Each structure stands twice: as C-alpha cells, then as structure tokens.
Amino acid sequence: xxxxxxxxxxxxxxxxxxxxxxxxxxxxxxxxxxxxxxxxxxxxxxxxxxxxxxxxxxxxxxxxxxxxxxxxxxxxxxxxxxxxxxxxxxxxxxxxxxxxxxxxxxxxxxxxxxxxxxxxxxxxxxxxxxxxxxxxxxxxxxxxxxxxxxxxxxxxxxxxxxxxxxxxxxxxxxxxxxxxxxxxxxxxxxxxxxxxxxxxxxxxxxxxxxxxxxxxxxxxxxxxxxxxxxxxxxxxxxxxxxxxxxxxxxxxxxxxxxxxxxxxxxxxxxxxxxxxxxxxxxxxxxxxxxxxxxxxxxxxxxxxxxxxxxxxxxxxxxxxxxxxxxxxxxxxxxxxxxxxxxxx
Amino acid sequence: xxxxxxxxxxxxxxxxxxxxxxxxxxxxxxxxxxxxxxxxxxxxxxxxxxxxxxxxxxxxxxxxxxxxxxxxxxxxxxxxxxxxxxxxxxxxxxxxxxxxxxxxxxxxxxxxxxxxxxxxxxxxxxxxxxxxxxxxxxxxxxxxxxxxxxxxxxxxxxxxxxxxxxxxxxxxxxxxxxxxxxxxxxxxxxxxxxxxxxxxxxxxxxxxxxxxxxxxxxxxxxxxxxxxxxxxxxxxxxxxxxxxxxxxxxxxxxxxxxxxxxxxxxxxxxxxxxxxxxxxxxxxxxxxxxxxxxxxxxxxxxxxxxxxxxxxxxxxxxxxxx
Numbered sequence: 001x002x003x004x005x006x007x008x009x010x011x012x013x014x015x016x017x018x019x020x021x022x023x024x025x026x027x028x029x030x031x032x033x034x035x036x037x038x039x040x041x042x043x044x045x046x047x048x049x050x051x052x053x054x055x056x057x058x059x060x061x062x063x064x065x066x067x068x069x070x071x072x073x074x075x076x077x078x079x080x081x082x083x084x085x086x087x088x089x090x091x092x093x094x095x096x097x098x099x100x101x102x103x104x105x106x107x108x109x110x111x112x113x114x115x116x117x118x119x120x121x122x123x124x125x126x127x128x129x130x131x132x133x134x135x136x137x138x139x140x141x142x143x144x145x146x147x148x149x150x151x152x153x154x155x156x157x158x159x160x161x162x163x164x165x166x167x168x169x170x171x172x173x174x175x176x177x178x179x180x181x182x183x184x185x186x187x188x189x190x191x192x193x194x195x196x197x198x199x200x201x202x203x204x205x206x207x208x209x210x211x212x213x214x215x216x217x218x219x220x221x222x223x224x225x226x227x228x229x230x231x232x233x234x235x236x237x238x239x240x241x242x243x244x245x246x247x248x249x250x251x252x253x254x255x256x257x258x259x260x261x262x263x264x265x266x267x268x269x270x271x272x273x274x275x276x277x278x279x280x281x282x283x284x285x286x287x288x289x290x291x292x293x294x295x296x297x298x299x300x301x302x303x304x305x306x307x308x309x310x311x312x313x314x315x316x317x318x319x320x321x322x323x324x325x326x327x328x329x330x331x332x333x334x335x336x337x338x339x340x341x342x343x344x
Numbered sequence: 345x346x347x348x349x350x351x352x353x354x355x356x357x358x359x360x361x362x363x364x365x366x367x368x369x370x371x372x373x374x375x376x377x378x379x380x381x382x383x384x385x386x387x388x389x390x391x392x393x394x395x396x397x398x399x400x401x402x403x404x405x406x407x408x409x410x411x412x413x414x415x416x417x418x419x420x421x422x423x424x425x426x427x428x429x430x431x432x433x434x435x436x437x438x439x440x441x442x443x444x445x446x447x448x449x450x451x452x453x454x455x456x457x458x459x460x461x462x463x464x465x466x467x468x469x470x471x472x473x474x475x476x477x478x479x480x481x482x483x484x485x486x487x488x489x490x491x492x493x494x495x496x497x498x499x500x501x502x503x504x505x506x507x508x509x510x511x512x513x514x515x516x517x518x519x520x521x522x523x524x525x526x527x528x529x530x531x532x533x534x535x536x537x538x539x540x541x542x543x544x545x546x547x548x549x550x551x552x553x554x555x556x557x558x559x560x561x562x563x564x565x566x567x568x569x570x571x572x573x574x575x576x577x578x579x580x581x582x583x584x585x586x587x588x589x590x591x592x593x594x595x596x597x598x599x600x601x602x603x604x605x606x607x608x609x610x611x612x613x614x615x616x617x618x619x620x621x622x623x624x625x626x627x628x629x630x631x632x633x634x635x636x637x638x639x640x641x642x643x644x645x646x647x648x649x650x651x652x653x654x655x656x657x658x659x660x661x662x663x664x665x666x
Contacts, residue, residue, distance in 0.1 A: 080581065100588065
C-alpha cells in the first residue's frame, strides 16, 4: 500500500474518530471466511456478498474492489488454515465468522501486524478491529415477546430448537427467546434441544415433538433452517394449528406469513448481510466513522394482521416491525439499504 | 548346447507405481498452484501448509495401522477434541504441562482401548464400534468443556503446536520423529508383521498363533495415542482447548491414507504412501484456497482427485493380478 498524503489525512481523521482508515492505493480487497456455504441462509449471504462486490466495483471506478469467500465447512482447523493462508495474501479486510473466537486470537494479532482490518462476524472479539454483530439476545427476546402476544392468553406449549452446543450466537438467541417468554405466564417451554444447525436433525426433532406433545402449540427456532422441515412435517400430519417462530428472515419463510402458520421471524436476510459487509468495508476504506461494535439492523417481521393483534395484546409498540411486503423487498434486494447509493 | 538367457527387466510394484504417481501429482499440483499464485512458493506459505497438515500426518499414520488390519477408526476426530479437553483441564488444574501432555495421550489411548477391545476381542464391526466412540468422545468433550472453549497460556503446553523456527513449525521435526519410530515398529518388529498378517487374513493369523485379536487392541490404542498427540498440537495451534476441534478429521485421514495406497481391505500399504497422500491432500487444499477457487468447485475437485486415485488403484491391482 502506497503511503500518500491522502493516506496520512485518512489515518489522522480515522484515529480522531476512533476508526481504522486504510485508504488508499486504489484497491479494496475483501475476503469473507464463513463457517459453511450450503444452508439457505449461507447461500443468500455469499451471493449477496458477491453481488455487492460487483455493484461497488462498478459504482466506484476509482477503486478496484475485489472480494472472495471461503467456506470452512464447519471445521475449526480448516477455518484456521484458510485464515492463515489469507493473511499471507494480505487482503485489505477480512470478515471472519469464527467457529470459536478464542481460537482466532493469535491470528487477529498476525492480521493486524500485516495491516489487515479484521472484522469479527456475529461473535464479537475485543481484539478485532471491528465486530459485526446481530443483537441476538434482543432479537430472540422480540421473538419471545411476539409469541406471548400471539398466544392468546391461554396455556400455550412451545418447543425450542437450539443451535450447536456452545455456539455463542445460538446461545444468545436462546437466552433472548427465554427472556421474551418469561414476560408472560401462559407460555410454557415443554422441550428444547440442539439441532446443530442441521435441517435433518431439526426434522427428527419436529417429528418426535409432534408425537410426544399432542398439545404442542408452537415450535420456535434459532434459525429458519429449522422451520422448513418443521412446517413440512406439520402440514403432512395435519397440524394446521401449530405456530412457527423463526429467526433469519429467509424469503421462503417470510412468504409463508400471510395467513400462514409462521407468525414471526427476525429479518436478518443473508442477502442483506452480504451487502452490508461490502458497504461496511467500503466505509472503513474511505475513512468513514464505523462503530467498533457494529449492530446489523434486524427488525421483527409479522403480517399486518398479526401485528395488529399483537399490539392489542400488549406487544411493545416501540419495537421495529416490518410487514411481509416490506420485509420481502429488503430481504431480496440488499442494495436498497446497503447499495453504493448509501455511501455516496 | 542350448544356452538359456534370462532377462531380469525390473518391474515396478503396485505401491512403487503409486508413489511415483503421487510424487508426480505433487509436482504437478505444486507447479500449477505456483504459476497461479507466486505466494505458493513463499517460505511463509510452506510454513502454513506444513502446520496445517501436521495433525493430519499424525492421525493418518495411526489410521494407516488401523486400515492395514482391514479396520477403520471413525473416532479419531472426536478423540482429538476429548483428549485435548482432558489435557487442558489437567493443565489448568495442576499447572503442570507434562501432566497435561500425559493426560491427553492417556485419554486418547483410553478411547482407543475401547475401540480395540470391542473390535479385537469381541470381533464387532470396526465401523460400528468407532462410529459409537465417535459420538461418545464428542459427547464427552462437550460435557467436560461444558461446550465452551478454554484458553491456554502455558508456554510449554503451547510450544509444540504454536512455535516455529523461522518458517518451520517445530511440530514438523516431531512428526518426522514419530514417522521414523512408527516405521521401525511396522517394518522391523514382530508386532509390525502381525499387523500385516492380521489384515491379510485374520483367521490364518489366528491359527498361526500370531494373536491378531491382541494386535488389533494395540493398533486402536496406538491410533488413540496419536489422536492424543494431535490434540496437544491442536491446542498449541489455537492457544485454547476446543470442544469442536477435529471435526471431520477422520474423513481427511481416511482420504489421505487411501490416496497413499493403503488398501481398504487391509494387508497392503506403507507409511510412506500415507505421508505422500497427506502432502498431496494438503497441497491441494492450500492451493485451492490460495488461488481463490470457488468453494463449490473445491469439493468437486477433491472428489474427482479421490475418485481418480481409487480408479488408478483398481487399475494397478488388476494389472498386478493379470
């Protein structure tokens, strides 16, 4: 990276604002290391990231913007190897969705020494330059509050599908859901079990629970990946009364909200997140102020009808809720919120 | 008088041909990746490459012994997590790195002993038994870690997996020492001959008094011990004990051992082939990351290489038979 007067100015301004600036030798190389690449959320995430790279590169011809993603396929050792190889390549920014952040502390130090901006994804790291977080506890709580408001005040049994044991994001979502449910007396958690982010395990759990608990009223999950098999099994077994509360904002799940059994979802949307990564990297590149712990905006999604009912039943009016149409729009088009126009 | 002349044209054995092919593939892959990205040849990258496959070297050598007997050990990855947990907890409890090392290796051997007794003594299916201990060891790891990682700062405990001399990770000379030791055990001791005999024909070996059931127990204990050593290296590499470490490691090890020419049916193969198999596998993984190959394609490429080698194996075996 050439050291120019622009660079010096950027560094001074960046330091004053508490930001990391590394402008500019006319290039911005972004690498995203993820823990997987086959779940529907991952596919949308990686594809949003690729689309955003192309859009930003076209919109800002003065900067050659490149990016690539790697998948560790769930293996900690593979992720570490990928991070080591990537650091040796010296990109400008690394987004790392670490399987366990403690294992990456030595690599953050190496990346910093190589002048690479390290952005910890989902699980915050004190040592990272930035952390891209989801507000998992708050989101989970909102899901729980929605369940309380839509449970109708009668005894209401819910089973919760958790993430992989020890995964900070999954644990935070779980904690939030329980906090939300705690605010009402009628909702009872009859079962909770990790499904390890695995749709096949989720399917087995859903089958068992529907048999074991004939009076089950709802299935809650820490990812929409669990909703697909659960909804299918409920439909096949004629359980049209069962409610579903999801987390991720997957488009096919949101599409099932109008008049369907999915009552609420948390709008992450992989597409939005992929676009937000590139926007964030570009803002850092340009020396703009970015919070060290950056919270991804993740509203709750409910149909208009359910939202009205929830408000009537005491759902807090200050929680941001998108209706289905708006959620589908922003979930599909990451550029609406995070496109090049958002930083011009 | 009729003179009879004998021709002694040297012929390559199946395994030698395999090693030549592997060496050729290693050279081709290295040249290709080097042309695609000049960083491939950097000393730093060699260090990264060697460090990343050190654990695979260790568990694959153990897997070679297991597969030479016609068995399989699906528990090695989970065993790395479990024995690492036992080692780290012993370290944090006692403050003693040697005790931590010993605990990790003994824990690995304990899982190996369970495999060995059920497979060797009770003659149960290696696949089923090690599938059970695969789940058992991972479950134990999650329980003892309480599903959370444990940070480690003891310099002595981290030395093997975390320190490099220049670009050379110290674990590599250690791997070489283990390789030499295991080679002596396999090729120069009665135990080694029993390993091949048990894999070639268990019943014949039994009738000949070679006690293959006892050999099998020790083979799985050895595989467990190497998983324990791998756990120490892994903890050193990431400065922490991790309940999810070693995930899918068994599949990488099996792939590398098959690449190296060890027969899935036992009785045939050598440690050198495994070393070459691990090296080729590591170079491919490293090169694919370095060249930014699309991860969807990476799986495809890895699958095609393995399929190609299996086809080659079948072809050389048929050639040998005919």
